[in-house]
């Protein structure tokens with residue numbers, strides 16, 4: 001494939017004193033907002049996730065994917081694309097396991113019990129610690145976005161309106177030497193995505209001028225991607241980019257996504273402060289689960305923007 005690499009902004013969240021109202025906070029905040037308006041995406045370095053946890057999250061992910069298919073299928077979710085997803089004809093290389101509320105210890109335990117009735121403490125501890133520790137990065141970025149938009153009065157409501165979904169993802173290697181689609185072009189439906197991958201690249205971003213570019217993240221960094229729900233809440237101020245995964249070569253790609261997700265029953269409503277003559281309302285108030293259900297219908301899969309079709313003004 002002739003696609004070029006993109007040099008996404010690299011933003012450092014590892015400063016000891018990255019606290020609201022400090023100079024460093026304000027500097028990082030302006031980098032975040034600029035990157036999200038332009039790309040809806042950036043690379044984040046966040047040293048607070050220890051090396052052993054970065055290693056063990058991939059080890060436990062592999063261990064989980066090596067379970068028999070019947071076992072993996074036990075993780076059933078009523079929400080589209082939340083439980084076990086795999087064996088799809090359109091993306092035969094792709095397999096993923098969604099774990100709701102993975103940051104909450106008893107929820108992580110309940111999930112582990114489904115796959116390992118006899119228990120698997122190291123799996124449970126790893127997914128829980130990884131989600132909890134990385135949720136700090138999600139919260140920092142979202143605080144910075146809310147401040148950048150001057151929406152401090154909505155801060156608590158916004159921060160309390162989400163929970164977390166962890167998705168362990170595996171891509172098989174293609175059968176022949178050609179490049180294959182690992183995951184088709186899509187926007188993420190949720191608030192914010194934090195991706196972490198092994199050394200096998202493949203993620204591509206569609207830029208605003210409609211070119212597919214390779215995201216080859218610097219080892220150890222996280223890729224941040226804005227989802228439809230935050231694009232809607234900010235009245236389109238920040239971009240939710242299309243991205244996809246192309247797979248080539250003979251090594252398996254593993255990636256881990258942590259998604260902040262609007263809570264069930266919560267209505268996403270654009271704050272009135274963001275609506276004016278220059279910025280008319282783009283999306284009607286809506287509930288995430290209802291949008292998600294539409295998104296995975298035939299119509300929702302085929303239209304150019306499921307969000308616009310579902311709740312566009």
Ligand SMILES: O=C(O)CCC(=O)C(=O)O
Pocket residue numbers: 167169183188195197203243245255257
């Ligand atoms: O594997 C990846 O890096 C991309 C995964 C992704 O885009 C998603 O889960 O929404």
Ligand SMILES: [Fe+2]
Pocket residue numbers: 186187188243
């Ligand atoms: Fe995605």
